[in-house]
Amino acid sequence: MSTNAKAETSVGSGLRHLLLSGEGWPYLLAPLIPVALVLELTHAGATATFFASALGVIPTAALMGRATDELASRAGPGIGGFLNVTFGNAPELIIALFALNAGLHEVVKASLVGSILGNILLVLGASMFAGGARRDRQYFDRTAATVSSLMLLLAAVALIMPAIFQLVAGGGLPSPADRAVRFSRDLEVLSIGVSVVLLLSYAAGLLFSLRTHRDLFNPEHDEEDHAGESWSVRRSVTMLAVAGVAVGLMSEVLVGSISEASGNVGLSPFFVGIILVAIVGNAAEHWVAIYFARRNKMDLTVNIAVGSGAQIALFVAPALVLVSFLVGPFPMPLVFNGFELGGIFLAVLVGHVVTQKGESTWFEGLQLLAVYAVLGLTFYFV
Numbered sequence: 001m002s003t004n005a006k007a008e009t010s011v012g013s014g015l016r017h018l019l020l021s022g023e024g025w026p027y028l029l030a031p032l033i034p035v036a037l038v039l040e041l042t043h044a045g046a047t048a049t050f051f052a053s054a055l056g057v058i059p060t061a062a063l064m065g066r067a068t069d070e071l072a073s074r075a076g077p078g079i080g081g082f083l084n085v086t087f088g089n090a091p092e093l094i095i096a097l098f099a100l101n102a103g104l105h106e107v108v109k110a111s112l113v114g115s116i117l118g119n120i121l122l123v124l125g126a127s128m129f130a131g132g133a134r135r136d137r138q139y140f141d142r143t144a145a146t147v148s149s150l151m152l153l154l155a156a157v158a159l160i161m162p163a164i165f166q167l168v169a170g171g172g173l174p175s176p177a178d179r180a181v182r183f184s185r186d187l188e189v190l191s192i193g194v195s196v197v198l199l200l201s202y203a204a205g206l207l208f209s210l211r212t213h214r215d216l217f218n219p220e221h222d223e224e225d226h227a228g229e230s231w232s233v234r235r236s237v238t239m240l241a242v243a244g245v246a247v248g249l250m251s252e253v254l255v256g257s258i259s260e261a262s263g264n265v266g267l268s269p270f271f272v273g274i275i276l277v278a279i280v281g282n283a284a285e286h287w288v289a290i291y292f293a294r295r296n297k298m299d300l301t302v303n304i305a306v307g308s309g310a311q312i313a314l315f316v317a318p319a320l321v322l323v324s325f326l327v328g329p330f331p332m333p334l335v336f337n338g339f340e341l342g343g344i345f346l347a348v349l350v351g352h353v354v355t356q357k358g359e360s361t362w363f364e365g366l367q368l369l370a371v372y373a374v375l376g377l378t379f380y381f382v
Contacts, residue, residue, distance in 0.1 A: 025287065026058045026059045026061070026283065026287070027059050029055050029056065029058050030056075032052050032055045032056040032059075033056040033060070033246060035052045035056070036049060036052035036056045036250060037249065040053070040257075046257040046261040047257075047260075047261045047264045047265055049253060049256075049257045049261070050257040050258065050261035050262075053250045053254040053257065054254055054276065054277070054280045055280070056250045056253075057091055057251070057280050057283075058280060058283045060091065060247040060250060061090075061091040061243075061247065061282075063239055063242070064240060064244065066231075067236045067237075067243060068240065070230060070236040071236045071237070074236075089115075089282075089315075089316050090244070091251075092112075092278075092281040092282065092316060093316050093319070094247050095247075095254060095277060096112065097251075097327065098251045099255045100320060100328045101328055102255055102256070103179065103180050103328055103329045104179060104180065104259075104269075105180035105181070105324075106174055106176070106180060106181070106269070106337070107179075107269055107270075107272075107273040108320060108332065109336055109340065110269075110270050110274040111273045111274065111278050112317050113336065113344055114274035114275055114279070115281065115282060115308075115309070115316075116312050116313055116348075117343050117344075117372065117375060118278045118279055118282055119306065119308045120306065120347045120348065120350070120351040121347050121350070121368045121371050121372035121375070122279070122372045123282070123286045124301075124305040124306065124351065124365070126286075126365065127289050127290045127292075127293035127301045127305060128293065128354075128361070128365025129362050129365030129366050129369065130294050130365070131294050131362075131365075132365060135296065137360065137361050138293070138298045138359065139358060139359045140298035140301070140355075140358055140359070140360070141299050141302075141358065142355075142358030144299070144302070145306060145355040145358065146355065146356065147205070147209070148307050148355075149348075149356075151202075151313075151314060152309055152313060152352070154198075155198060155310065155313030155314050156313070156344050156345060156348040158198050159313065159334055159341075160341055160345065162194060162334045162335050163335050163336055163341055165186075165190060166183065166187060166335050169184075173335065173336070173341075174335060174336075174337045175337060176268065176337050176339060177268065177269075178337075180329070180330075181335075183335055188325075188331045190333070191321050191331075191333035191335075192321070192322065192325075194318070194334055195317075195319075195321045195334070196318070199314070199318050199319070201314055202310075202311070202314035202315045205310070205314070258272055258273070267380075268382060270382055271382065274340070274379055275376055275379060282308070285304060285308060288304060289301045289305050292304070309351075318334075320332065321334055339378065339382060343375050350371055351368075
C-alpha cells in the first residue's frame with residue numbers, strides 16, 4: 001500500500017473513531033458557536049439563531065463534561081464525585097438561569113421536566129435498545145439502580161405536592177401557554193421548604209453514593225473510554241473555564257430567541273422547552289450513555305441516565321427555585337402544569353418498574369421510547 005493510501009486510511013479510521021466514540025462527535029458542531037454569535041449580532045433572524053445556538057450548546061457541554069471527568073479522575077472519588085455533581089448538569093442549569101432572568105418561568109419548568117423525561121425514557125430507552133439489539137439481555141447492579149429510582153420517586157412526590165396544594169386551595173395550575181405566573185406567598189414559602197428537603201435528600205444521596213456505598217456507584221471501566229491522552233490539571237481547568245463562557249454565551253443567545261423562533265416554526269414555547277431545549281442540553285451526555293450500553297456497560301449507562309434525572313429533580317430544580325428569589329421579576333414556585341405533572345408521574349413510575357430487575361432487553365428499551373414518543377406527540381399538540 002502506498003504512503004498516500006495509508007494516510008487516507010489513517011484519516012478515515014480516525015474520523016470513524018471520532019464519530020463513533022462516546023465523546024468525539026459533539027466537537028464537529030463547534031463551528032456553529034461563532035455562527036450563532038454572528039447571527040445574533042447581525043439580527044439575521046430568530047429561527048436560524050435559535051437552531052445555531054441550540055446545536056452550539058452541544059460541543060460546549062461535551063467539553064465541560066470531558067474537563068470535569070479529567071479533574072475527577074485526578075482528584076479521587078470524593079472530590080471527583082463532587083465535581084461531577086457540580087458540573088454534570090451545568091449546561092442545563094446555565095440555560096435555565098438565563099431563562100429565569102428573562103422571566104420565562106414556564107420555559108424553565110418545562111426544560112426541567114423535559115430533562116427528567118429525556119433521561120428516564122429517551123436515554124435509558126435508546127441505551128437499552130441499542131445495547132440489547134445484539135444481546136439476549138444486559139445486566140446492571142439492581143441496588144444502585146433502585147437507590148436512584150427511589151430518589152426520583154421522592155422527587156416526584158415533592159414536585160407534585162405544591163400543585164395539589166394550589167388546586168385544593170382553589171387556585172388553578174399554570175397553562176402551557178403562560179410565560180410566568182405569580183402565585184401566593186404561601187406557595188412561595190412551601191416551595192422553599194420543599195426545595196430545602198430535596199437538597200438535603202440529595203446531600204444524603206451523595207454521602208451514600210460517594211462515601212458509605214461508593215463501590216455500588218463506581219463500576220470499573222477501561223482506559224479507552226476517553227479518546228486521546230489525559231489532560232493535565234491546568235489544561236482541564238482552562239477548558240472548563242472556556243466551556244463555561246461558551247455555554248453562557250450560547251445560553252443567552254438561545255433564550256433570547258426562543259419566543260420568536262418557536263412562533264416562526266409553528267411550535268409552542270412549551271414544546272421547545274420540554275423537548276428541544278432539554279435534548280440539546282443533555283445531548284453529549286445522552287450519547288455517552290448509549291455508547292456505554294453498546295459496549296455492554298449498563299452500570300455506567302443506568303448511572304448516567306437515572307442518576308442524571310435524579311440530579312435534575314433533587315438539585316437543579318430546587319436550586320433554581322431558591323435562586324429565583326434573587327433573579328428575575330418574581331419568585332418561581334414549584335407549581336407545574338397538568339401535562340408536566342402527568343409526564344413526571346408516568347416517567348418515574350415506568351422507570352422505577354424497568355430498573356427493578358437489574359436486567360434489560362431491547363424490547364424494554366423500545367417500550368420506553370414509545371412512552372416518550374406518546375408524551376412528545378401530546379406536547380406537540382398543546
